[in-house]
Structures are given as C-alpha cells and as structure tokens.
Amino acid sequence: MKFFIDTADLKEIRDAAAMGVIDGVTTNPSLVAKSGRKYLDVVREICEIVDGPISAEVLSVDYDGMMAEALDWAKVHKNVVVKLPLTLDGLRATKACASQGIKTNVTLCFSANQALLAAKAGATYISPFVGRLDDISENGMDLIGDIVTIYQNYDFRTQVLVASVRHPIHVSQAALLGADVCTIPYKVIEQLAKHPLTDSGLAKFVEDARKIPR
C-alpha cells in the first residue's frame, strides 16, 4: 500500500520524506489555507521534496473553471495530480482530464455509487473520506471495502486512496482491505511507529548494554 502524507506543511513533508516511507502528498484548500502561503508556491516546493504524485485541488466548482485550473496545474510539474470534487461538473472535468492524459484524484467521496461514477469517468484516484463518515456514526472503512470489491468486480483501474484518516487503525484496516493508497496526517504517521512494548524493550536493552564488558 502506498503512503501519501496529507498536509501542506512543508516541515512535516520534509520530516516524513526523511523517514523514507512517503510515496506522495495530498493537499486540499483547507490544508493550504492553514499554511498561509500561495497554493502554487506550496505545490512547487512540495514537488521538489517528494518525487511522487502530488495532489493539488481546483478551487472552482464549475466545469470551465475546473478545466482552466486543471490545465494550469498540469503544466506545473509532471507529478501533479489534479484534485476534483465528486460533483457532476467534477466528473465531467475528470473525463476531460483523462482524455488529455491529466491524472486526477476525485475527492469528497462518501458513497459506493459516487466511487463507481468516478471510476467510469476515468479517475486516476478516488478519495473516500473515512473519518468524516465515522464522525456521523457511519463506518467509513465499510465504504472502502465496498469500493475495493466493486472495482475488483469490473477491473476498474482507478486507485482507492483512503482519505480523512484520523488514527492508525484506519491505516491497518485500509491495508487489510486492499486499498491502493492511504493519505495520512503527519501525527498519525508518527503514531504508526509507536508501541509501548518497543519503548520498554529498548529501554531494557539500553540498560543491559551498559553491563556488557567493553
């Protein structure tokens, strides 16, 4: 399973890239707004840090505006993936991008039928938001299982990119279900590595190492 980091914070991206476990980056308008920087500047800098798919989201909600932004994003760097919302205009733009060889990440997906439409439109990635479904007492990982099954049934090429990840269990469940990618906040990436028995075991090794004759 590929790990993308879900942030526009360049320090987090650098630190995660240094761990050697990051295959790409996803951003969205909320994450970029938090950075306080221009979207284009952030994406350009990310492209220099991570050699992998970098998702940049259009800000328009109409087809013409989406396509204008998509064509601009496609010129920025070969690794830029255009993020489009799962709306009728977004699906139309997805189809148009696919016909021009522009990679897309269709975002704000909350149902299997939405994911089915995105695959039929030729999306490169689909981003189901598991955390936001959990927030309203639905089971986000059930949606991932449904999408993986549907895509396997019809051999769709669209990659399942699990998004809105809130804790390590989302990551392991995504892997167990066969998702292609999980985009993970930096804090959760750090949590993946942590285990109290590792910490206590290492402390004991360090303590016993001192008893080894030098």
Ligand code: G3P
């Ligand atoms: O990639 C989508 C992700 O950033 C949304 O996460 O926690 O705002 O639902 P969240």
